[in-house]
Amino acid sequence: MRSRPPLRTAAAGITIAILAVLVLAADQLAKNAAIANLPSERVVPVLGDFLQFYLVRNPGAAFSLGEGVTWVFTIALAVVACVIVYLGVRRVRSRAWAIVLGLLLGGVLGNLTDRLIREPGFPVGHVVDFISTPWMMPAIYNVADMFIVTMMISVAVLVLVGLKLDGTRETKASRAAAEAADGDVETPADPGAR
Secondary structure, three states: OOOOOOOOHHHHHHHHHHHHHHHHHHHHHHHHHHHHHOOEOOOEEEEOOOEEEEEEEEOOOHHHOOHHHHHHHHHHHHHHHHHHHHHHHHOOOOHHHHHHHHHHHHHHHHHHHHHHHOOOOOOOOOEEEEEEOOOOOOOEEOHHHHHHHHHHHHHHHHHHOOEOOOOOEOOHHHHHHHHHHHOOOOOOOOOOOO
């Protein structure tokens, strides 16, 4: 099987941008529909206890942690978004990394948008959460959260399988060669040299 050539800079950036915009749009449309159609803080069964809607506005992070420092989450989301954009423009040449980072950026931008434009105002807006799966976890989340969590798992998988941002694979041999070049690996002394 032939391997594909790495993505060009523009192709990686465009892939990331398109996926980010799609996820951002889906997240904001879903949140706006939830605000328009769901009662606040009341369970709306969709599939029994498997899937429920429960509209809340979350000032904190996961499980409403850090409610008093919402601005910190705004800064953290902005930094993550900037890092992803930087990587997309400068380093990513792998299709898998472009897809994962594009979907992750979309999720990050979805929650960042809430922090910037929703009540009580810039930069401490509350994130709109409305999806509840009580059988899985006692959290209420949104579309952006689903992409953030699944793409962070995907990042971990890509790192574990050794796929680099440029599309090359890290093998034990390449890792050993890199360590030897850095002087981290001691080479056995030549017994004949004195």
